[in-house]
Structure formats: structure tokens, C-alpha cells
Amino acid sequence: MCDYSLMSVENRLAVCGDELVVHRFEIFSRGLASVADVEALKRGEPAPARGLLEKLKRALFTPEPPQCRAVCVPPGARLLLRNIPERLQRELKLDSSEQEVVFTQIDSPGYRDAIRFANGAEVLLQRLNQGQRVQVLSLSSDEESDALGDVESAVLAEAHVTVTRG
Numbered sequence: 001m002c003d004y005s006l007m008s009v010e011n012r013l014a015v016c017g018d019e020l021v022v023h024r025f026e027i028f029s030r031g032l033a034s035v036a037d038v039e040a041l042k043r044g045e046p047a048p049a050r051g052l053l054e055k056l057k058r059a060l061f062t063p064e065p066p067q068c069r070a071v072c073v074p075p076g077a078r079l080l081l082r083n084i085p086e087r088l089q090r091e092l093k094l095d096s097s098e099q100e101v102v103f104t105q106i107d108s109p110g111y112r113d114a115i116r117f118a119n120g121a122e123v124l125l126q127r128l129n130q131g132q133r134v135q136v137l138s139l140s141s142d143e144e145s146d147a148l149g150d151v152e153s154a155v156l157a158e159a160h161v162t163v164t165r166g
Contacts (some may be wrong), residue, residue, distance in 0.1 A: 002072040002113070006031045011070040012050070018136040020071055024129045026111045030126050031113065032134060033068040038094075041068050068078040076140050081115060082133040100137065 002011055009025050014032070023033040049055045073079070086098045094117065101115040106122055113125045 004072045014073045014136050020134040022132040032071045062085045073103045074076045078137040079133040
């Protein structure tokens with residue numbers, strides 16, 4: 001989800017379709033943040049308020065210095081990684097600067113958040129360039145999505161049968 005190093009940073013869960021960017025947080029650890037939050041930070045504005053409670057909190061209390069929210073991605077999520085540097089393309093034997101990858105967590109001292117390429121190569125998020133773009137394609141792997149799709153179809157079919165009988 002989010003590296004242990006980002007546990008002290010305000011965060012939220014990723015949603016399908018999110019446009020994210022590799023960002024170096026105030027604690028000097030790299031992770032994913034929304035493009036909108038990073039752009040707001042560059043302009044010196046607070047991240048957009050999400051929900052009524054956050055809007056109320058901002059209206060009643062002195063605002064904190066602006067900072068980005070980390071976006072936590074579940075293992076197995078499919079991502080589109082853009083702007084892969086040429087050095088990494090050569091090292092991993094990739095054929096383009098844009099690749100579909102799977103978010104994963106690996107056992108390593110320190111950082112654990114990583115991405116897995118189609119060729120099986122795994123790279124820690126810490127090795128990606130700050131500013132590199134990532135789009136969330138789905139929050140689960142294809143096999144899980146297919147299985148969920150079958151379950152959803154069965155539930156909808158059952159609901160249709162129930163509605164048409166009644």
C-alpha cells in the first residue's frame with residue numbers, strides 16, 4: 001500500500017483512473033501523489049479539500065503548511081508507467097518509455113513498494129524519477145478482475161431474475 005517510510009504522511013487510497021506522479025515527500029522518501037496535489041503544492045496552495053469534514057476543519061482552524069497527500073496503491077494494481085528513463089529502459093531491456101506494470105511489495109531492507117514489469121523485472125519506487133507519471137488502470141490484477149466480473153455478472157443476473165419475477 002504505502003511504504004512504512006510514508007506512514008507519517010497524510011494519505012489516501014488510489015482509485016481507478018487516478019493520474020499520479022512520483023514525488024519526493026517532506027521526509028525525503030519517494031512515493032506516489034496525485035498530479036493535482038503536486039501542482040497545488042508548487043503554487044503554494046493547500047491540496048484540494050476532500051469532503052465536508054475536511055472543508056469544515058480548514059474553515060475553523062489555522063491551515064497547516066501545504067503538503068502532498070501520499071496515494072497508497074494496493075499490491076496487484078495495474079498501472080501505466082510513463083516517461084521511463086533511457087538508462088532504466090536499457091537496464092531492464094524495455095522496448096518503450098511507457099509500460100503497463102503491476103504494483104507489488106518486495107522483501108527488502110528499508111523500502112518495499114515496487115513495480116513489476118511484464119518481463120518479471122522488479123524496481124523499487126525509490127529508483128523512479130521524481131515527476132514520472134503513473135496512471136492507475138485497475139486496482140487488482142487481471143485474474144482478480146475477471147473473477148470479480150464473473151461474480152458481479154452472476155449477482156446482476158440473479159437480481160434481474162428476482163426483479164422480473166416480482
